[in-house]
Amino acid sequence: MIEREQVLHVARLSRLKLSEEEVAVLERELSSILDHVDRLAEIDIEGVEPTSHVVPLENVLREDLPRPSLDRRRALEGAPDPYEGAFRVPSPQAEA
Amino acid sequence: MTGTGELEAVIGLEIHVQLSTRTKMFCGCELSFGDQPNVHTCPVCLAHPGVLPVPNRKAIEYALLIAAALECEVAPRSIFHRKNYFYPDSPKAYQISQFDIPIAGAGRLGDVRIHRVHLEEDAAKMIHVGESGRIQGSDASLVDFNRGGTPLVEIVTEPDLRSGAQVREWGQLLRATIKQLGVSDVNMEEGSLRCDANVSVRPSGSDRLGTKTEMKNMNSFRFIERGIEAEIARQKEVIASGGKVVQETLHFDPSTSELHSLRSKEEAHDYRYMPEPDLVPIAPTRAMLDAAAGALPELPAGRSRRYREDLAVSDSAALQLSFEVEWAEFFEGVIAHDTEIEPRAAANWVTGEFAAELRKQGDQGLSETRVTPDALGALVKLVGSKRISHASAKDVLAEMVAEGADPLEVVEERGLEQISDSGELEAIVATAIDENPKPAEQVRSGNEKAIGALVGAVMKATQGRADGGEVTRLLRRDLGL
Structure with a gap:
């Protein structure tokens, strides 16, 4: 079960503003997802190494060689409010 | 609590x-x-x-x-x-x-x-x-x-x-x-x-x-x-x-x-x-x-230990030299000049007088100075073998930093070699005592600190070409200490 407080906590971490209805829906939906995932806990994993990657590879590395970067205009194309070559965003300091 | x-x-x-x-x-x-x-x-x-x-x-x-x-x-x-x-x-x-x-x-x-x-x-x-x-x-x-x-x-x-x-x-x-x-x-x-x-x-x-x-x-x-x-x-x-x-x-x-x-x-x-x-x-x-x-170079902590333990360099000079690899390399160049050079003295010259002179003359960095490690080594050797006094060496160093001068040439040109003739030095010491009766009397009556004025007088008379230790020894002897 997931509590209302946890929904609000996660929303705050993600800077999401939720309406009361959304909180109620998410409480229910997140609970059912977690309950589902919880079923994994029934499996006996005694002696099984934790798996962080499913592919049996190691040390996939890249040489330290520069590749062309994006043209700045292109880099800023998706920015909603570019300013003097930078991504302008609402100040996180101003956030409550 | x-x-x-x-x-x-x-x-x-x-x-x-x-x-x-x-x-x-x-x-x-x-x-x-x-x-x-x-x-x-x-x-x-x-x-x-x-x-x-x-x-x-x-x-x-x-x-x-x-x-x-x-x-x-x-x-x-x-x-x-x-x-x-x-x-x-x-x-x-x-x-x-x-x-x-x-x-x-x-x-x-x-x-x-x-x-x-x-x-x-x-x-x-x-x-x-x-x-x-x-x-x-x-x-x-x-x-x-x-x-x-x-x-x-x-x-x-x-x-x-x-x-x-x-x-x-x-x-x-x-x-x-x-x-x-x-x-x-x-x-x-x-x-x-x-x-x-x-x-x-x-x-x-x-x-x-x-x-x-x-x-x-x-x-x-x-x-x-x-x-x-x-x-x-x-x-x-x-x-x-x-x-x-x-x-x-x-x-x-x-x-x-x-x-x-x-x-x-x-x-x-x-x-x-x-x-x-x-x-x-x-x-x-x-x-x-x-x-x-395999790529590990000699690191500051190990280098500092080597300087202290193998070369008897003072703790503070060893630390100072170890923290900046350019200084360490310069120091090693200085002692490489001649096996007679005492590493401890060389380290003190590098981190002391030499570093101070660089700061004094336009805050130069080691990469800018015209003084080579070899030339500084020559100077340190001149002092170590008592051919020139510490005071003269400082003057020579100033000239080296200013003009990249060769220490041996400066010493020769300016006649800075220490007075090695003890008769000559004894005469100068005697004159200094005669001309400075007041401090001489103070020393005789037990105020040893007053000897500084007499040493100064001898140094002035010899233009720094006397060995300070020898001057003090002669003064003490002549003043009955």
Whole structure:
């Protein structure tokens, strides 16, 4: 079960503003997802190494060689409010 | 807390080192400093959908080199994690870092144990325009992703430090060590080496840790020393007055020496780490480990030990020489001039008179000076063999620094060789006593300090060409001491 407080906590971490209805829906939906995932806990994993990657590879590395970067205009194309070559965003300091 | 016993400070450090690779940690964008904003970005470091990070081999090698220098144990297999946080300096809304299995741990540098060494990526640079006043009345921030994704090695110490001064000294040793490895510029002002300190106090001798505060991002070890001292004093006062230290993040303002509490990011530590599914583990091969061990140069701590133990160099000169590899090389050049040169004396000349003369004459760096190690070696030998006096040697040195002069030529031209004829010197000493009856009488009646005036008179008469020790000996003899 997931509590209302946890929904609000996660929303705050993600800077999401939720309406009361959304909180109620998410409480229910997140609970059912977690309950589902919880079923994994029934499996006996005694002696099984934790798996962080499913592919049996190691040390996939890249040489330290520069590749062309994006043209700045292109880099800023998706920015909603570019300013003097930078991504302008609402100040996180101003956030409550 | 009884409040009566002595309190001791307990300090641990977290040091971030920007690696001086050519490209970023997970993409091929070039590293830069001071370029126009956002000219070194790509879909990977801007976190466009569907991109995949690929670790920079050089960054892994540099991390292994740091681990070797800090005598760490390298993890046979380490993985990357996502450290989730929501802030505009991280376009992915997470930083790729390492969590429970860092690349290395359990090391040591000097008398401080290293807890862990891990790899991560730097965040983008933010300019809060409202504060800087670039945009009147604005509360916007500008984000520059050039720095975003720069490879970082984070070094975390055990809480083994006890004072601000110790932090400064150890920090300088760490900085010199990393610099020697050639893996970072370690420029604190430009942020390529950043240091956070966790500070707490506890009753002396206790093995429990008090509540700590974190001091963020101070850009010189002098400031760090002062900031930590201020914070230790504050915490001791809080406890002495019956209060409790509150866990918080502090900023030290070196211009006012004041500590400010940074508004604590609520739930700042809820990073919801998860293994980074886009990156496979790092399992350093024998070849990679051997390469790191083989590439280790002589490091400051070892060099300082060698100078002290094998060459009998004084502690302070050994430290000074060890921290800057150019100075160490210069010193070794000086003693290479002649086997008769005493390394201890040479080290004192290099770090003392020579360094002072460079500062005096236009604050020259070692790379700018026209004095070669060989020439300074010749000078040190002239003093060591008593062919010229210490006073004359200083004059010669000034000329060498000013004009790149050859010490032997200067000595010859100016006739600075010490008076080796004892009859000549005895005559001068006798004259000095005759001409300075007052100090002579004082010395005779037991005021030994007054002999300085007579030594000065002899030096003046000989234009510094007399051996001070010999002059004092003759004066004492003639004055019946």
